[in-house]
Amino acid sequence: MPNISPIIVALDFPESGAALQLADVLDPQKCRVKVGKELFTSAGPAVVEALQAKGFEVFLDLKFHDIPNTTASAVRAAAELGVWMVNVHAGGGRRMMEACREILERRPGGRPLLTAVTILTSLEQEDLQEVGIDIEPMVQVQRLARLTQDCGLDGVVCSAREAKALRGALGDDFLLVTPGIRPADSSADDQKRIVTPAQALENGSSHLVIGRPITRAHDPAQALDEIIASLG
Numbered sequence: 001m002p003n004i005s006p007i008i009v010a011l012d013f014p015e016s017g018a019a020l021q022l023a024d025v026l027d028p029q030k031c032r033v034k035v036g037k038e039l040f041t042s043a044g045p046a047v048v049e050a051l052q053a054k055g056f057e058v059f060l061d062l063k064f065h066d067i068p069n070t071t072a073s074a075v076r077a078a079a080e081l082g083v084w085m086v087n088v089h090a091g092g093g094r095r096m097m098e099a100c101r102e103i104l105e106r107r108p109g110g111r112p113l114l115t116a117v118t119i120l121t122s123l124e125q126e127d128l129q130e131v132g133i134d135i136e137p138m139v140q141v142q143r144l145a146r147l148t149q150d151c152g153l154d155g156v157v158c159s160a161r162e163a164k165a166l167r168g169a170l171g172d173d174f175l176l177v178t179p180g181i182r183p184a185d186s187s188a189d190d191q192k193r194i195v196t197p198a199q200a201l202e203n204g205s206s207h208l209v210i211g212r213p214i215t216r217a218h219d220p221a222q223a224l225d226e227i228i229a230s231l232g
């Protein structure tokens with residue numbers, strides 16, 4: 001896909017009709033799309049297949065987090081759907097992440113990119129304290145990202161606020177997939193660790209996950225074009 005932007009549009013819709021309608025105004029040469037928990041739970045694998053039939057590469061964002069055998073089997077099922085990227089929670093630990101990588105390596109044919117969620121972009125320091133993590137998000141993200149790289153995964157999901165430090169520490173090839181992206185005039189919604197699209201790219205993000213600023217725009221295709229233009 002030559003010239004595809006780093007943008008992944010989050011299709012957070014309650015059913016497939018609305019998601020496919022939005023996809024119809026987007027250009028698969030310009031962006032990838034993300035299917036998350038809401039859409040996948042209501043519409044299942046069929047919506048992934050329908051998006052692929054429209055030419056989109058699909059990030060299946062189900063953030064698997066379970067024992068190694070269960071998580072690896074779920075990742076294999078995602079690979080069988082032919083998705084471009086699938087993810088797990090880094091908090092599932094070393095044995096879980098290694099089992100996921102190994103099951104993909106044993107699979108014949110192509111495999112999806114495998115990334116791990118570090119600390120959700122909706123969380124800030126007080127939220128972490130409440131669940132017993134007494135360090136700054138940046139420190140915990142760095143710890144989980146190092147573990148993820150050590151387990152042989154392709155990259156992490158983090159805030160673009162952490163991207164500069166991670167890019168420096170983990171090298172150019174490690175994927176930094178960053179949600180919590182907000183153009184300057186957008187509402188933060190439930191996101192806490194937000195960054196503008198241009199700043200995210202400058203910080204070293206490899207992919208920008210953007211949902212509501214595009215999907216709830218009056219003209220989603222134009223919103224996407226404006227964000228791409230802002231990247232320079």
Ligand SMILES: O=c1ccn([C@@H]2O[C@H](COP(=O)(O)O)[C@@H](O)[C@H]2O)c(=O)[nH]1
Pocket residue numbers: 010012036117119120121122157158179180181189191209210211212213
């Ligand atoms: O840390 C994370 C991990 C995943 N997400 C997902 O990204 C999109 C963001 O949507 P917006 O509407 O742009 O806020 C959404 O699907 C989340 O599930 C995240 O936000 N943060």
